[in-house]
Amino acid sequence: MRERSKPGTVPTLLLQCLADGSCQSLAELDAGLDADYRQIANAAYAFISRGFLERAEHGCFQLTPAGMAAAESGFVVNTRPLRTYQPHLRKRPKNNMRQRAWNAMRISVSFTIGDIVIACVRDEICAEKNLQRYFRALKAAGYLAEMPRRIGGFKRFRLIKDTGPQAPAELQKRRALIDYNLSEKGEIVSCIK
Amino acid sequence: MKNVFVETSNVKRFLSALSALEDRGATEACLVVVDGLPGLGKTTTLKHWVAQNNCIYLRAKKEWSPAWFMNELLDTLRVNPPHSFQKKYAKVLEELAVRQNNALMARRPFGLVIDEADHVSSKATILETIRDISDMIELPTVFVGMGKIKDNLSRFPQVASRVSQKVRFEKASKDDIKLLIKGRCEVPVADDLANFVLTASQGFNREVLEAIANIERFGMRSEIGSEGVTMADMAGHVIINNRHTNQDIYVPEGV
Numbered sequence: 463m464r465e466r467s468k469p470g471t472v473p474t475l476l477l478q479c480l481a482d483g484s485c486q487s488l489a490e491l492d493a494g495l496d497a498d499y500r501q502i503a504n505a506a507y508a509f510i511s512r513g514f515l516e517r518a519e520h521g522c523f524q525l526t527p528a529g530m531a532a533a534e535s536g537f538v539v540n541t542r543p544l545r546t547y548q549p550h551l552r553k554r555p556k557n558n559m560r561q562r563a564w565n566a567m568r569i570s571v572s573f574t575i576g577d578i579v580i581a582c583v584r585d586e587i588c589a590e591k592n593l594q595r596y597f598r599a600l601k602a603a604g605y606l607a608e609m610p611r612r613i614g615g616f617k618r619f620r621l622i623k624d625t626g627p628q629a630p631a632e633l634q635k636r637r638a639l640i641d642y643n644l645s646e647k648g649e650i651v652s653c654i655k
Numbered sequence: 656m657k658n659v660f661v662e663t664s665n666v667k668r669f670l671s672a673l674s675a676l677e678d679r680g681a682t683e684a685c686l687v688v689v690d691g692l693p694g695l696g697k698t699t700t701l702k703h704w705v706a707q708n709n710c711i712y713l714r715a716k717k718e719w720s721p722a723w724f725m726n727e728l729l730d731t732l733r734v735n736p737p738h739s740f741q742k743k744y745a746k747v748l749e750e751l752a753v754r755q756n757n758a759l760m761a762r763r764p765f766g767l768v769i770d771e772a773d774h775v776s777s778k779a780t781i782l783e784t785i786r787d788i789s790d791m792i793e794l795p796t797v798f799v800g801m802g803k804i805k806d807n808l809s810r811f812p813q814v815a816s817r818v819s820q821k822v823r824f825e826k827a828s829k830d831d832i833k834l835l836i837k838g839r840c841e842v843p844v845a846d847d848l849a850n851f852v853l854t855a856s857q858g859f860n861r862e863v864l865e866a867i868a869n870i871e872r873f874g875m876r877s878e879i880g881s882e883g884v885t886m887a888d889m890a891g892h893v894i895i896n897n898r899h900t901n902q903d904i905y906v907p908e909g910v
Contacts, residue, residue: 570702
């Protein structure tokens with residue numbers, strides 16, 4: 463297995479390799495550069511997002527004027543490739559447990575986590591814990607409101623922001639939800655108060 | 656209490672009625688009437704079915720008019736309601752047909768559920784609107800009510816004749832009670848106490864769940880034998896609140 467290179471090494475190499483303005487395919491770049499095919503593809507993707515690189519024809523990459531200028535100025539990439547988050551590239555969740563839970567929430571006036579578990583679970587394990595996390599995210603994003611009084615010791619909730627039939631999906635690392643009901647490409651709703 | 660959906664005999668009859676609906680003879684007869692006294696688990700069953708299959712659920716209102724019903728249906732379908740009734744009707748049909756097709760492709764059941772349908776069962780205009788929608792796209796429509804729907808619908812033969820399945824939710828049997836206790840109670844319960852729960856609850860699921868919560872509360876903090884919580888263990892403790900008299904029902908002592 464190839465040794466892990468320092469962040470930014472492969473993109474810098476790629477930039478220098480294409481600095482002559484040539485149009486090269488990924489296979490050619492793979493043969494010419496000391497890096498994995500996947501690393502080169504990732505670097506190319508990051509440069510395309512930045513506007514440094516373009517696909518001149520099918521499978522062939524060439525630097526844009528901005529990329530040429532960067533290469534001439536001796537630009538060194540010293541971080542991981544920057545990627546802009548593109549929600550529309552994310553696969554929409556299918557009829558999973560959270561979708562069924564969302565369906566149940568939409569048709570209930572007020573509910574406990576237990577009520578929703580009863581309505582939505584098929585044969586999932588740890589369903590309750592999963593929904594507890596989902597409820598926390600929904601509450602933080604302002605979709606759920608906790609009701610002031612408990613019943614039988616259980617917290618009760620009310621869905622106050624019913625945006626549509628598609629269940630908002632949790633983006634755990636970003637501490638946010640992505641809601642495909644708000645726009646076609648999906649809208650990010652922060653869970654940070 | 657365990658959060659498990661228990662398939663009682665009522666649930667089984669409801670599901671088999673829906674299966675029978677798929678094999679109906681007359682294509683336009685796609686109405687299902689579900690009725691029974693309050694507290695027998697109708698809404699829980701329907702909510703489970705709707706959530707599992709992503710169906711459309713509406714709760715009827717006392718003062719529903721056809722336009723209000725249409726607006727609410729369009730709102731549930733996440734469509735901005737157009738101004739005229741004709742356009743609303745066309746939009747509803749279009750949206751429901753798309754959803755029904757998608758469900759068909761995914762091989763899952765689809766339908767429109769109208770809860771608390773007693774409110775609309777005597778209103779000809781709404782019933783006719785629902786019948787039209789149901790007829791046009793052969794959409795299974797489930798009316799859920801508390802015992803008056805069947806009688807009320809008999810006043811409208813054109814609607815009543817399209818009811819292909821009628822499911823009456825009955826009071827829980829001894830087996831149902833045992834199934835419910837086994838499925839939802841965190842502590843084992845002896846047969847004698849289960850029988851007492853059946854008598855005290857009169858077969859109403861709502862009361863049975865209340866009894867399970869009380870048994871659980873008692874069982875969790877006491878030493879119980881291998882056969883589970885018995886009547887002797889719980890003697891003198893409240894098990895259920897009587898829904899008619901609002902008095903507590905105690906487990907009798909000296910049994």
